[in-house]
Amino acid sequence: MAHTLSLAPFRGITNKHYRRALHTHIGGYDWYYAPFITGCGYPQIHPAKLDDLLPADDMQAITIPQIISNDAREIIALAKALHDAGYRHLNWNLGCPFRRITHKKRGSGLLPYPGDIAHILETVFQAEIFYTGTVKLSIKTRTGYYNPQEIRDCLPIFNAFPIDHLILHPRTGKQLYSGQADAAHFAHILEHANHPAVYNGDIHHRASFGKIFNHYPRQRSWMLGRGALINPFLAQELQGIHLPEEEKRTRLAAFHQSLWQHAQENIPGESRQTGWMKAVWHYLSGMFTESQNVFSTIKRAQTKAQYTAAAEQALQQPFALEAEISSHFHRLCQ
Ligand SMILES: Cc1cc2nc3c(=O)[nH]c(=O)nc-3n(C[C@H](O)[C@H](O)[C@H](O)COP(=O)(O)O)c2cc1C
Numbered sequence: 001m002a003h004t005l006s007l008a009p010f011r012g013i014t015n016k017h018y019r020r021a022l023h024t025h026i027g028g029y030d031w032y033y034a035p036f037i038t039g040c041g042y043p044q045i046h047p048a049k050l051d052d053l054l055p056a057d058d059m060q061a062i063t064i065p066q067i068i069s070n071d072a073r074e075i076i077a078l079a080k081a082l083h084d085a086g087y088r089h090l091n092w093n094l095g096c097p098f099r100r101i102t103h104k105k106r107g108s109g110l111l112p113y114p115g116d117i118a119h120i121l122e123t124v125f126q127a128e129i130f131y132t133g134t135v136k137l138s139i140k141t142r143t144g145y146y147n148p149q150e151i152r153d154c155l156p157i158f159n160a161f162p163i164d165h166l167i168l169h170p171r172t173g174k175q176l177y178s179g180q181a182d183a184a185h186f187a188h189i190l191e192h193a194n195h196p197a198v199y200n201g202d203i204h205h206r207a208s209f210g211k212i213f214n215h216y217p218r219q220r221s222w223m224l225g226r227g228a229l230i231n232p233f234l235a236q237e238l239q240g241i242h243l244p245e246e247e248k249r250t251r252l253a254a255f256h257q258s259l260w261q262h263a264q265e266n267i268p269g270e271s272r273q274t275g276w277m278k279a280v281w282h283y284l285s286g287m288f289t290e291s292q293n294v295f296s297t298i299k300r301a302q303t304k305a306q307y308t309a310a311a312e313q314a315l316q317q318p319f320a321l322e323a324e325i326s327s328h329f330h331r332l333c334q
Contacts, residue, residue, distance in 0.1 A: 004030045005235045008200055008225035009066055011035035013279055016052050016063075017266070021258035023061035025251050028235030031062040033140070033223070036093045038068040038101070042077035056086035066091040066140070070106050070116065072123035079127075079135040087135070089164065094141040094154075097173035108142045108173030111150040118157045125161050136164040140200070140223075143185045145173035152188060159194040167198040167223055177226075178333050183212050186219075196221065203227050204329040205322045209238050226332055229283035230325060245319065252287075253315055260311065264304070274307045281314070286328030288317040 007014065007022070007029050019032045040049040053065050065087055067078050079090050094117070096107025103109060110117055129135050139158065144150030151168070158166060170185040171177070181201030189197045199219060203209045204227030213219065228234045232255060233248060243251070259280060263273040278299055285295035294314045301307040320328070 002220075003238065004221040005238065006030055006064075006198070006221075006223045007032045007228055007235075008223045009033040009035040010225075010229065012276075013229065013283075017262035018259060018280075019061045019063065021255050021262070022232055025255040025258065026232045026236070028233070028239060028241070029061070029224075031064055033064045033091055034066055036066045036068040036096065037078065038106070040067070040069075040074060040078050042071070042073045045078055045081040050081065050085065053082065053087070054085055056082075063087075064089050064091050064138070066093050068093045068096055068101060068106050070104070070110055070120065072120045072127075075120070075124050075137075076127040076129065079129050079137075083129060083135050089136045089138065091138045091140055091167075094139055095169055095173075097142070097145075097171075097176050102145060102173055108145045111142065111145045111154060111173070114150075114153045114157050117154055118160075121157065121161045131162075133162070137161075138164040138167065140167040140169070143168070143170050143172055143182070147172060148182075148185050151185065152192075155189070155192050159192075163195050165196040165198055165221070166193055167200050169200045169225075171201065180333070183215055186216065190216065190219070198223050200225060202329070202333075203238075204230060204234070205325050206237060207322060208326070208329075226283055227325075227329060229280075230286035230328060232284070232287075248319070249315070256284075256311060256315060260308075270304055271302070273304065274301055277307060277311070281311075283332070285314070286325055286332075287320060288314065289320050289324055290317065291320060291324065291328045 005028065014035060034052055037049050040046060065082055067075055067090060069075050075092065082090060093107055094110055101107040101109060105113060125131050130137055168186055168189050170181045170183055186199055198221040199212065200223035203222060203224055224234055260277060263276050267273045267276055281295055281298045285291040288294045294317055297310045298314060301310045
C-alpha cells in the first residue's frame with residue numbers, strides 16, 4: 001500500500017509560492033499544509049489574512065489552511081470565509097511552541113487546559129459548517145506543552161468529536177524543535193485515538209523514516225517537515241522514486257528559480273528578498289556536501305547580484321550523502 005505524504009507548514013517559508021514551486025518542479029506530496037493564520041478576527045476576516053490562500057482555484061498543490069486560535073467564533077468565521085473561497089478543510093494548530101503564541105493559551109499553550117479545548121470543540125461542532133462536514137476540521141498537535149500526560153488527557157476530548165485526522169509531532173512545546181522526537185508517544189495515539197493519525201517528526205532520509213516505520217508498520221500517513229526543506233526530493237525518495245542526478249539538478253534549479261523570482265516580484269527591498277532566500281537556504285544548504293560552507297556563502301550575499309552568484313555556485317555543489325543530511329538535520333535540532 002502506498003504512503004500518504006504531506007508537507008508540514010513553515011511560517012515564513014512555505015508560502016503559496018514555495019508550495020506551488022515545490023509541487024510544479026518536484027512534487028511527491030499528496031497535500032500541503034499552509035502556515036498558520038492567527039488573529040484573523042470575526043465575524044469578518046481581515047482580507048490580508050487570506051493572502052496566502054487565495055485564489056484557491058489557482059492552487060495546483062492541494063492545500064490545507066491552518067489556524068491558531070483559542071476562540072471558536074474565529075475558527076468558525078475562518079471556516080466560512082475559506083469555504084466561500086473554495087476550501088473544504090481547516091487544520092487547527094495545537095502545537096506551536098513559540099512563547100508569543102503559547103503565553104496567550106494558543107498553539108501548544110492550550111494543551112494543559114483540556115477543559116478549554118473541550119469547550120472550543122463543542123462550540124465549533126455546533127456550527128452548521130462543521131457538524132454537517134461542509135468543512136472538515138483536523139488537528140495538528142504535540143505531546144503536550146510541559147509533559148506528555150497532556151496529550152493523554154486531551155485524547156478522550158478529541159475522540160468525542162468528528163475530527164478528520166490528528167497529526168502528532170511527538171515533542172513537548174517546551175522542547176521547541178530541539179532534541180529528539182519521541183516516536184514512542186505515537187503508540188498511545190494509535191492505540192487510543194478514534195481518528196486517523198498522521199506522524200510528524202525528524203524524518204529526514206530513508207533511514208530515519210525506516211526506523212519509525214519499523215515501529216509502526218501499519219502506519220501509512222506521514223507529514224514531512226525540516227527534512228523536506230533540506231531535501232525537496234524527500235517525498236519522492238520515500239516513495240521509491242530516485243531521479244538521475246542530472247534531472248535532479250535541473251529540477252532543483254527550476255525550483256530555486258521560481259522561489260527567487262517570487263522574492264524579487266513580491267517582496268519589497270533587496271535585503272528582505274535575499275533574507276527570505278536565506279531562510280530557505282538555512283535548510284536547503286543541507287542538500288549539499290559542505291553544507292555549512294554553502295550556507296555561509298549564501299549568508300554573506302547582500303545584493304541581488306551577489307545572491308545570484310552565490311546561489312548559482314551552491315546549486316553546482318555535489319549532493320550530500322544521507323549521513324551528511326543527517327548531520328545537517330541534527331545541527332538544526334541543537
Ligand atoms: C521556522 C518554523 C516555522 C514553523 N511554522 C509552523 C506553522 O506555521 N504551523 C505548524 O503547524 N507548524 C509549524 N512548524 C512546525 C513544522 O510544521 C513541523 O511540525 C516541525 O518542524 C516538526 O517536524 P520535523 O521534525 O519533520 O521538522 C514550524 C517549524 C519551524 C522550525
